[in-house]
Amino acid sequence: MGRAEERRARQRGGRRAAPKRRRSSGAPGKSGIRRFFTWKKVLGTFLGLCLLGIGGFIVLYLMVDVPKGNAAARLQSNVYKYSDGTILARDGKVNREIVDLSKVPEGVRNTFVAAENKSFYKDSGVDFKGTARGLINTLSGKGAQGGSTITQQYVKNYYLTQEQTVTRKLRELVISLKVDRQMSKDDILAGYLNTSYFGRNAYGIQAAAQAYYRVDAEKLSVRQGAYLAALLQAPSQYDWAVASETGKELVKNRWNYVLDNMVEEGWLSSSERRSMKFPVPKEPKAAAGLEGQKGYLVDLANNQLEEQLMKQEGISRSEAETQVKSQGWTITLNIDPKKQAQLEKSVETQLTNKLDPKERPVDGDIQAGAVSVDPKTGKIVALYGGEDYFKHYRSNATRTDYQPASTFKPVILAAALENQAETQDGEAIGASTVYDGDSRRPVVDANGKKVGFAPPNEDDVDYGDVTVQTAMNKSINSVFAQMGVDVGMDEVMDTAAELGMDDDLEAVPAQTLGSMGASPLQMAGVYATLDNHGKKVTPTLIKSAEQNNRKVTMPDPIGEQVISGETADTVTSVLTGVVDDGTAQKSVRDNPARDGQEVAGKTGTSDFGRSAWFTGYTPDLVTSVGMFGEDAKTRNQVNMKGATGTLPGTGRVNGGGLPAQIWAAYMFGVTDTDAEFDLDTDQGAAVEPTWTPTKTQEPSRTPTQEPTTQAPTTEAPSETPSQTPTETPTTTEPTDEPTTTEPTTTEPTFDIPEDPGDPDADR
Incomplete structure (x- = not known):
């Protein structure tokens, strides 16, 4: 090749190379990724996968035969055991x-x-x-x-x-x-x-x-x-x-x-x-083999297992029930057979044996429910769901259609302490904080404006200036209604949810009276969290659940710290006063079966005497007892007034009476007499007082809107104030119950959900 030809070749090569340099500097052309992902290749890959899927399905269709159906033969009995391994029931x-x-x-x-x-x-x-x-x-x-x-x-x-x-x-x-x-x-x-x-x-x-x-x-x-x-x-x-x-x-x-x-x-x-009108089904009949308390325990165990399967496997409620019922499960419960027997015996001796529907028709409308929880482990160690699963299918231990009333007051105090709330005067709320305890005192907001809520106290008593400790002891509604607004009802409801109550409760002042629905199971969880120094306790019935080689891991009943240890311990300290100097004195403090056990707790009675509660705890055990008035035929809620015929005075069923007696008969037979509350607090009845309050004057019968100037007291007047002032305190046992006295017409008026203006209520 001559030089001229070589030059022309180089020139041609240079011209061919030039476009490559231009593309590298941004001229149009295909990058490496675009050359790899062309539309033809993407479409080809998609079609290939479709053909592969169709081919695989054809193979699967040819390989899978319709098996012989024998669903009934596959169903097996579920076996339920006590915590010690003994058989509780077979359901299959x-x-x-x-x-x-x-x-x-x-x-x-x-x-x-x-x-x-x-x-x-x-x-x-x-x-x-x-x-x-x-x-x-x-x-x-x-x-x-x-x-x-x-x-x-x-x-x-x-x-x-x-x-x-x-x-x-x-x-x-x-x-x-x-x-x-x-x-x-x-x-x-x-x-x-x-x-x-x-x-x-x-x-x-x-x-x-x-x-x-x-x-x-x-x-x-x-x-x-x-x-x-x-x-x-x-x-x-x-x-x-x-x-x-x-x-x-x-x-x-x-x-x-x-x-x-x-x-x-x-x-x-x-x-x-x-x-067409909705066809309300008839009441259910219990299945054979689930008599007494067994059916209630089996139902709750099934429900908790189903809840866990729904969370674990993302399945529906219907599918979870199908997986559990008669599918050969061995479910061991946390129920302690000795504690279970003691709880059943306590309800029988303190309540059932006293009921005589023929003599007193109201006795046929009385229901009781109870749940007992170990606060350190969250285990449900005993449960009472009702008279008999055959006779009353619905469990009174888990029903949430009755008001917890004054057993909600500790939640308000916990919210105040946890949120470092202050009174209208800027004072931090604690056990010694002074409030106006007059009945029907209008509740006011931070601007001093009335919120349209002025609840009566028990027996419409005016207490004057009292400490929060006294207000808890005597279950003074007006104090906690104002405290709830001081804290902020949203904060109160948030604390309630953190402690284990429903998380969708309406944040209104009337809730300070415990006007929402709650079950003994829920209230036992709330108080167990207090007993466990603020670490969340979710009461759990199931110890283990196995099906052939399959095991379901239940969630840890002990959760995170939901309120501070100091807040929980302060509430516990205050609640010891309810027992030692409040509405639970006679049934709990002075109970002859008590052998030195330290006790904290709260009584409560709801609107029109339809429910009565005592939820209390020792350092090692928490138990919530509820009594409910339920018409035996209509299942409507009714007043329990006059039940058992042994109630003194007005004949009201109050939380400090029958429920507290059931609680004491059970707890003082199964709890550690040497256990002590280990409290991190300098407040409340469990702490030695650093000052001695002066005694209050005669409470006024006229509701006041401004705090009085009299010295605060830790002693309340008698249930029914005397018309003549006296320097000698009465010895009448306090109660947390309302009076049957007709409400006064003093302004302002107020509303309470469901049953407005009921004077026969402790809330």
Whole structure:
């Protein structure tokens, strides 16, 4: 090659190289990533994955056969044990009676289709979108979320298990497709109705019809069928006999949804729909083998296990119940058989043996519930749910429809201490802080403006200036109503939630009287947290739960520090005064069975005497006892006045009476006599006073709005103030109960939720 040719070649090469330099400096061209991810390659990869998925599904479809269904044979008894390993109960007799679909009225069949799968008669047995969503949730650890057709639910109930795994979901999908091809829709629907769990230990629609309406399936009405169809979403939550107000509202909404769907599908006329009223189910009958307290313990154990499975596996309530009921679990409870026997004996001797419904009809309306908790471990060591699981199905230990009344007052004090709250005069709130204790004293806000709330004290007594300690001892409503507003009701409700009460309580002044609903189980948890120096205690019944090789780890009952140790210990110190110098003197302090035990606690009685409480604790054990007035026929709340016929004076059932007597008879037989409160506080009745208060003057009968100038006192006047001043204190036993005196018309007026203006209440 000559030089000229070489030069021309170099020039051509230079021209070819130039564009490369321009691209590197930002000229148009394809980067390395864009060359790798071309639309052709992405589309090809997507199609390849689709073909791979289709091929895999075809292989799976060919490999998976429809197994022989034998769901009933797989059901096993659950075994429940005491903490020492002895048998408490066996619960596993399968309550099921298979019925032909022809025995189920067509309208009732349609309620289930309307509730669960409107396209049932048209689809191929599978909801691909719902199944895909379930697979994604399982892979991401979120658990299952609806979407199953009736065919899929039948396959899961009859052929498979309730476990939440990708393998089980894929098998469910394939088997559902095959079952839909091999069986008629009527046969699938019949299988679904006969295998579903409806609660109340009822498997299948025949058992459910009997359990809820005392009729055979063929006698069910459409509106009854709609309730049973709605029930399947959450059997225990929607069971009318035990449902909360929220649960009742939800199941009614679901019932309406079912019927509206039937109208939409043309299975029910609009006129028939409009005429239908909600069919309230009958009271449940207890299952054999669960007599006495056993049924209450088994129900709570099942509920706590279900709650844990729902959190752990992300499954629905219905699925959790199906996994637990009659599935071969061995569940060991924290119940101490000796303490359990002592609690049952105490209720019997102090209450049940004194009831005579023939002599006094009100005695037939008396219910009692109690829960006993170890504050160091959170274990529920004893529980009393009612007279008998056969006679009163609903557990009084866990029901939340009665007011805790003055047992809520310690929560207000805890909130004040924890938030370093101050009075209207800028004084830090503590045990020795002075408040105006006059009855019906209008509560004012930080600006001195009346908030429209002026609650009466017990027996409408005016106490004048008193310390917070005295106010707790004597359960003075006016003091704690003002304290709640001083602290801020939002802060009070936040503290209540931290301690273990419901976290959606309305933050209004009336709540200072304990006007919300609460259960002995909840109140035992609140006071156990106080006893445990502010570390959260969530009472737990289950010690262990095993199923074949599967073990469920229950959450630690002892949680984090929710209030400071000093706050909790100060409240405990103050509550010792309720026992030693307050409303629990006679039943607890002076009880002959007491052998030196240190005790803190609080009494309470709700509006119109419908509930009475004593929740108290020693250093090693916490027990909450509640008594409830419940009409034996209507289940409505009633006044317990005159019960047992042994009540002095007005005949009121108060927290310092029967509930405190039950508490003492139990606690003083099972607690450590040498245990002592280890309190980090310089306040309260458990601490030696550093000053001696002067005695108050005669309390005025006219409510005042301004604090008096008299010296504060730690001694309250007698229950019924004398008309003539005296320097000699009365010896009348204090009570925390309200008077039956008619309220005065002194302004301002106030409202109390549910039962406004009731004078016969301690709150």
